Amino acid sequence: MRLIAAALTSLSLLGASLAHANQAQSTPSATSIDISRVSPALEKYAINTIQEGLWKRPGLTLRDRSIVTVATLIARNQADEMPRHIALALDNGVKPAEISEIITHLAFYSGWGNAMSAVAAGQDVFTQRGIGADQLPAASPQLLPLNEAAEAQRATGVQQNFGQVSPGVVQYTTDLLFKDLWLRPDLIPRDRSLVTVSALIASGQVAQIPYHLNRAMDNGLTKEQASEVLTHIAFYAGWPNVFSALPVAKGVFEGRR
Amino acid sequence: MRLIAAALTSLSLLGASLAHANQAQSTPSATSIDISRVSPALEKYAINTIQEGLWKRPGLTLRDRSIVTVATLIARNQADEMPRHIALALDNGVKPAEISEIITHLAFYSGWGNAMSAVAAGQDVFTQRGIGADQLPAASPQLLPLNEAAEAQRATGVQQNFGQVSPGVVQYTTDLLFKDLWLRPDLIPRDRSLVTVSALIASGQVAQIPYHLNRAMDNGLTKEQASEVLTHIAFYAGWPNVFSALPVAKGVFEGRR
Amino acid sequence: MRLIAAALTSLSLLGASLAHANQAQSTPSATSIDISRVSPALEKYAINTIQEGLWKRPGLTLRDRSIVTVATLIARNQADEMPRHIALALDNGVKPAEISEIITHLAFYSGWGNAMSAVAAGQDVFTQRGIGADQLPAASPQLLPLNEAAEAQRATGVQQNFGQVSPGVVQYTTDLLFKDLWLRPDLIPRDRSLVTVSALIASGQVAQIPYHLNRAMDNGLTKEQASEVLTHIAFYAGWPNVFSALPVAKGVFEGRR
Numbered sequence: 001m002r003l004i005a006a007a008l009t010s011l012s013l014l015g016a017s018l019a020h021a022n023q024a025q026s027t028p029s030a031t032s033i034d035i036s037r038v039s040p041a042l043e044k045y046a047i048n049t050i051q052e053g054l055w056k057r058p059g060l061t062l063r064d065r066s067i068v069t070v071a072t073l074i075a076r077n078q079a080d081e082m083p084r085h086i087a088l089a090l091d092n093g094v095k096p097a098e099i100s101e102i103i104t105h106l107a108f109y110s111g112w113g114n115a116m117s118a119v120a121a122g123q124d125v126f127t128q129r130g131i132g133a134d135q136l137p138a139a140s141p142q143l144l145p146l147n148e149a150a151e152a153q154r155a156t157g158v159q160q161n162f163g164q165v166s167p168g169v170v171q172y173t174t175d176l177l178f179k180d181l182w183l184r185p186d187l188i189p190r191d192r193s194l195v196t197v198s199a200l201i202a203s204g205q206v207a208q209i210p211y212h213l214n215r216a217m218d219n220g221l222t223k224e225q226a227s228e229v230l231t232h233i234a235f236y237a238g239w240p241n242v243f244s245a246l247p248v249a250k251g252v253f254e255g256r257r
Numbered sequence: 258m259r260l261i262a263a264a265l266t267s268l269s270l271l272g273a274s275l276a277h278a279n280q281a282q283s284t285p286s287a288t289s290i291d292i293s294r295v296s297p298a299l300e301k302y303a304i305n306t307i308q309e310g311l312w313k314r315p316g317l318t319l320r321d322r323s324i325v326t327v328a329t330l331i332a333r334n335q336a337d338e339m340p341r342h343i344a345l346a347l348d349n350g351v352k353p354a355e356i357s358e359i360i361t362h363l364a365f366y367s368g369w370g371n372a373m374s375a376v377a378a379g380q381d382v383f384t385q386r387g388i389g390a391d392q393l394p395a396a397s398p399q400l401l402p403l404n405e406a407a408e409a410q411r412a413t414g415v416q417q418n419f420g421q422v423s424p425g426v427v428q429y430t431t432d433l434l435f436k437d438l439w440l441r442p443d444l445i446p447r448d449r450s451l452v453t454v455s456a457l458i459a460s461g462q463v464a465q466i467p468y469h470l471n472r473a474m475d476n477g478l479t480k481e482q483a484s485e486v487l488t489h490i491a492f493y494a495g496w497p498n499v500f501s502a503l504p505v506a507k508g509v510f511e512g513r514r
Numbered sequence: 515m516r517l518i519a520a521a522l523t524s525l526s527l528l529g530a531s532l533a534h535a536n537q538a539q540s541t542p543s544a545t546s547i548d549i550s551r552v553s554p555a556l557e558k559y560a561i562n563t564i565q566e567g568l569w570k571r572p573g574l575t576l577r578d579r580s581i582v583t584v585a586t587l588i589a590r591n592q593a594d595e596m597p598r599h600i601a602l603a604l605d606n607g608v609k610p611a612e613i614s615e616i617i618t619h620l621a622f623y624s625g626w627g628n629a630m631s632a633v634a635a636g637q638d639v640f641t642q643r644g645i646g647a648d649q650l651p652a653a654s655p656q657l658l659p660l661n662e663a664a665e666a667q668r669a670t671g672v673q674q675n676f677g678q679v680s681p682g683v684v685q686y687t688t689d690l691l692f693k694d695l696w697l698r699p700d701l702i703p704r705d706r707s708l709v710t711v712s713a714l715i716a717s718g719q720v721a722q723i724p725y726h727l728n729r730a731m732d733n734g735l736t737k738e739q740a741s742e743v744l745t746h747i748a749f750y751a752g753w754p755n756v757f758s759a760l761p762v763a764k765g766v767f768e769g770r771r
Contacts, residue, residue, distance in 0.1 A: 038379040040396040078370035111752035113592035122552040139554040165764045168745030205754040231425030238368035240462040295636040297653040335627035488682030495625035497719040
């Protein structure tokens with residue numbers, strides 16, 4: 001019984017059993033950590049609270065939970081946990097091209113080094129699963145159409161506020177982020193926003209949440225989903241990051257009524 | 258002389274000599290870094306300022322300093338430094354069950370991935386020292402009694418503020434954290450608070466300090482100890498985190514007079 | 515063509531070709547990551563946007579960009595990226611003694627563990643290049659003269675604000691940082707300020723930016739350089755950290771007019 005419990009909760013199997021409970025898939029990469037040898041309590045929480053509780057709550061699909069988790073890990077540069085959760089994300093229906101875009105997106109929203117850790121993790125998983133270049137987004141694809149009015153409003157605001165402070169930042173923000181990165185077609189805007197908001201909450205970037213949470217909801221993320229994103233991230237980025245985000249999310253929700 | 262200095266300041270021996278100066282113990286795990294080959298100044302600061310200075314200041318016991326240091330490293334996910342300081346904490350009188358509870362506690366206050374890094378580090382140290390399952394807390398022990406009045410007040414405040422924003426977070430905060438995690442008996446509330454406050458300061462979670470520093474002082478942490486926690490963390494999490502915490506601590510201290 | 519592109523953008527060569535374009539030097543250490551196997555887009559951005567764009571902008575010298583990048587990586591504890599960028603910094607004219615001082619400085623501004631990661635990375639690069647103890651700063655050199663008036667003003671302000679909150683922090687800040695670390699001669703105050711400001715922006719320490727950005731400009735950093743530091747760090751620490759710093763930088767710039 002003990003041995004079975006230990007086996008079930010080895011980190012790799014947590015991911016595998018989670019996914020197996022919901023759909024057919026291959027097995028995430030294994031790790032050798034046995035939580036119970038340091039904390040039998042954490043083993044209990046891993047199974048009862050996270051595996052059988054959090055991930056089965058109705059507020060978000062497994063695919064969304066995987067996107068939120070992968071974005072959280074990249075934002076926090078937690079390389080050890082990445083391969084397992086990239087593999088689980090693939091099992092949960094996130095396409096290789098979408099994994100690639102999540103990493104590309106966070107190169108700019110979490111920093112180049114974070115993306116490089118994710119590239120290393122992604123490379124391992126893609127190799128294991130025989131995912132080749134034909135499944136990856138083109139370097140320069142046909143971009144999605146730009147919402148000219150919304151972008152003009154955003155660009156004008158930023159230019160007025162910060163055009164004299166750092167013209168380089170302002171220029172790259174327009175040309176590189178909003179007229180290029182955000183228009184790449186292999187991650188839909190709603191999911192790109194979900195990645196961005198998750199990364200902001202997970203790394204304590206409270207001041208940047210209002211713009212991006214509003215944008216996420218404009219892009220189709222519902223209030224109920226955003227609420228559950230906060231619940232999910234509490235476990236992966238810690239309660240304090242989420243409690244600092246709560247008043248900001250409250251302000252955004254109230255401002256949209 | 259030079260060789261002796263280098264040996265003394267290799268990171269492992271810093272820990273060992275620190276602890277040896279105070280009580281009998283076994284030797285922390287070794288590392289191969291010789292600071293002086295990159296910075297003779299850092300080697301000097303390691304010995305004169307930290308080893309012979311900071312750790313011998315009267316404001317906190319060696320046991321408290323080890324708890325603060327381990328919590329700081331877990332909160333910042335600094336895996337390389339963890340084994341040495343977990344070993345030193347054991348030397349300084351922190352029990353294996355307490356190490357286990359610190360890691361379990363920070364799974365929720367610093368994030369699951371941080372706890373997994375600490376589990377890996379703890380597993381190495383526990384194996385080296387022959388610490389087995391019999392010295393670890395039960396997964397589901399008899400919990401400490403709940404302060405019903407204080408918890409009702411906390412829960413009501415959070416529900417009123419955030420019940421509509423993220424009911425999931427609010428529910429888990431009550432059921433999982435305050436009616437379960439905080440009542441686990443193998444880390445007394447004062448030490449659990451010390452771990453929490455240290456993690457918040459060390460990771461720049463300024464907005465969450467007032468509630469938890471007040472709670473820590475309600476749980477028995479003195480103003481003088483809290484003051485010295487700030488001093489200690491300055492070295493392990495950097496001056497800016499501590500300078501951002503100072504005005505918040507000031508507000509808490511003044512509010513309790 | 516494809517193979518050449520892949521080779522060019524392997525992380526090591528990015529650094530190498532960057533530096534080769536500007537001066538003679540040896541080759542940074544290699545890494546085995548091929549970005550294109552996970553994200554052809556990131557490979558494109560690495561070459562077109564960062565290598566041929568950002569690093570060739572006129573606002574900062576290559577030496578300054580290397581200082582900013584190394585400080586950013588240490589502040590964020592991104593050990594994997596450090597050896598390559600420490601090597602590139604040497605190629606770009608940062609002296610070994612200056613690398614040593616940057617690491618020593620950030621032990622106190624980013625935390626001891628961050629400095630230990632940088633010591634490990636620096637040790638590898640120094641060994642590869644045959645850089646020995648004769649090229650490192652003395653542990654206790656002749657210090658630069660102190661600006662007594664400015665220091666008295668700073669110390670008085672901090673003492674009045676926080677002398678009762680944490681006398682230990684206040685004392686160490688004076689004796690260890692401003693009357694010792696900041697006066698070490700092997701990194702000029704302007705560069706020491708550049709390191710400090712970069713680390714603060716890169717780790718989201720917004721509240722500490724006003725004092726240190728003003729100090730940096732007192733030490734000779736121009737508004738145009740500070741503006742370009744923000745642009746450079748956007749890529750290495752992510753857009754959100756820079757967007758949170760922009761209003762603070764704006765306040766500092768306006769306050770100095």
